[in-house]
Amino acid sequence: MAFAQTPANVSLPAGPLLPQTVGVWTRSGAFSGIDLGASRLKEYGLKRSDSATYNRTDGKDISLQVEVWDMQDATGAYSAFTLQRAGMHDCASTAKLGHDCALGAGHLLFWSGESLVDVNAHGSYPIRLPELQPFVDVLPKPPGTKGALPVLPLRLPKKELQRETIRYAVGPATYADLNVPVDASLVDFSKSPEIITAKYAGATRGLGSLTIIFYPTPQIAGDRERAIAAALKMSQPEVAVKRVATMVAIAGGAFTHAQAEVLVNQVTPHEDFTFNNPSGYVPPGESIQTTVSVLTRIIIFVIVMTLAAAVLGVFFGGGRALIRKLQGKPLSSLEDMEIIKLEIGGKPSHKLVSESQPEGTVKRIKGE
Template sequence: MVRFSAKLALLAALAAPLVAHAQAPASTPAATTVVTPPAPLLPDKFGEWQASGPADNSIHLAEGVATELIVKRSDAKKYEAEGNASVISATEFADATGAYSAYTLMRTPQMRPCAGGNSLGVDCSISSGTMIFWQGDTLVQIAPAGTKPISASSFNELVGMLPKPTGAKGAHPLLPTRLPQEGLEKDSLHYAVGSLTYAAEGGSLPAGVIDFSKSPEIITARYHGGKSGTGLLTMIFYPTPTIAGDRLRAIEKAIDDKSLPASFLTGDPKAARSGPIVAIAAGGFAARQASRMVDSVKYEANISWNKPEGYMEQFKVSQAASVMVQIMIFVIVMVGAALALGIVFGGGRAAIRKARGKPISTMDDIEVISLGLRGPADRKLQ
């Protein structure tokens, strides 16, 4: 009995820590956050091209310009394919607007728009030995490094492998779609989102007149010949029509005071506003041509509350308003038709009864038919 009691005591002593551990609340392990690295900006292989090593990025942006355009990352690689070689540089921006602005900045006067099978991305320009294009929020430059000719179609697969921004980040700029097309020199377009980018692209309007503190976006384009005349059209997109109206008055005052650069005072410059857009036609346009140019810039807001395109104004409120107007017109037409039918059928029937000498209302036609089953009043039923 003593050994058995001792064994029980020993077992109890050994089990106590286990029971205490079992009763103690289990400690929750620290949450582990797994961060997946983003896919490389440039793939190691696409189509027949295979990356052979890194290269120096050929897309050079000044520090201030890169800050305005919000550069996210850059990459450059050497590629080889069946005896051909090329160097591909790519820079990704915060949105499609930054990529387009950088594209218009990097495009040189020697470049021409790509055509036919040589076109890549949204916009493409080519010169001897260099091709640039932008797709989504990425700007790409391709420089052949071999001795054999290279077909632009061999890079089609690369376009599909670039980052695909969604929502507002992937929305294309609005202003290029508002440019008059007649006489437009498409290779002269420059798009700026800040004072440094505007200056780097050759813009000369004074910063005080534009007021970059209002976050405007600016596009400039040259026109030649035809009804549009020859000169420079500048369009400035402000956040609100109120700001645009204030800036229009400042620009018109600068034109009257002749305080603008000489390039804007050549000819008969004109300025006008449509919504949040201020248009300035200068640099050689005659009075009638300048007026025609600024009057042809029209702003139409398409607002949709279920899409985050923001300033791109790719909203659908105007469409909803159009549907409501059509519904109201339909209701008014149906009510009018009901009234017309009531007058025709009701009034016409009353007129026919009146012509026949009858009362207008059928209520007067009611007659009571009696069978006379009770007989004469003075006769009793036996």
């Protein structure tokens, strides 16, 4: 059977991780799941897990053994995915589940949000990946930053990258699975580092390797870079070590020193790669071109709006003046205004007739 490609107090969601019914699948029992190791699960931040066997409600000859591990955050789920996918190949870019998935013979592994899911299929029915989407939909949805994708994979240069060899460690137990030729004491896990490693083609004698260690501050990264470089200088002179912002990049394996230097110089602190972008890595030059293009469009927009304002001003102002000219009026409407002057200053120039005096007599106002 093969898939066809087309630890703190936490608030847990109600109900089991794997419900009784998932789409056309019905839970029929439990099974003994995979042992990932207590030390690894602790580093992943395991909250809980569940396993179950599922059969289809339409009677098709297929059953699934599904196991779910729900971690503290997306970083733990991603680390577990990279370390459990050994010997499997990538799903096609047009048929994926969750953030990423890998396939083997009758075996599927994927991660989504803060969860890792392992699926083994048994039966003659050729199941397709979209038919398993309901298992993604029922997974817990991590709130806020817990669901944020890890950023360290974004730092791996894409050229010659062997994507299926990417491995991610979040502690000493998972770091031991990476087979990186740098002693754990030099990495110094008391500084809470995260490590990613991958293989690269282009080496003279096979595959080279690149390891990137992320630290909380540039100062810690600088201190670790000096310690690692000093330790490797004598034992592995072909290895290149470089600090990049808060990271330490280490290239070696089958690379010559010159090839290793080229690769570590390609590591940048910029986000040049995304999980959801089929084209993957975007060269820095293209980012600059995009910025220039946006600025150019903004400038053109401002010029067009300025010209439009000038044209409208001439149309409304000039047109109105032309109409007044044709009517024989002055161009400016200010000349139409009449000024009313009130003579309220000086002595009064008239006399009032007193209503109390007989007609014909005149009373002068006092002070005249």
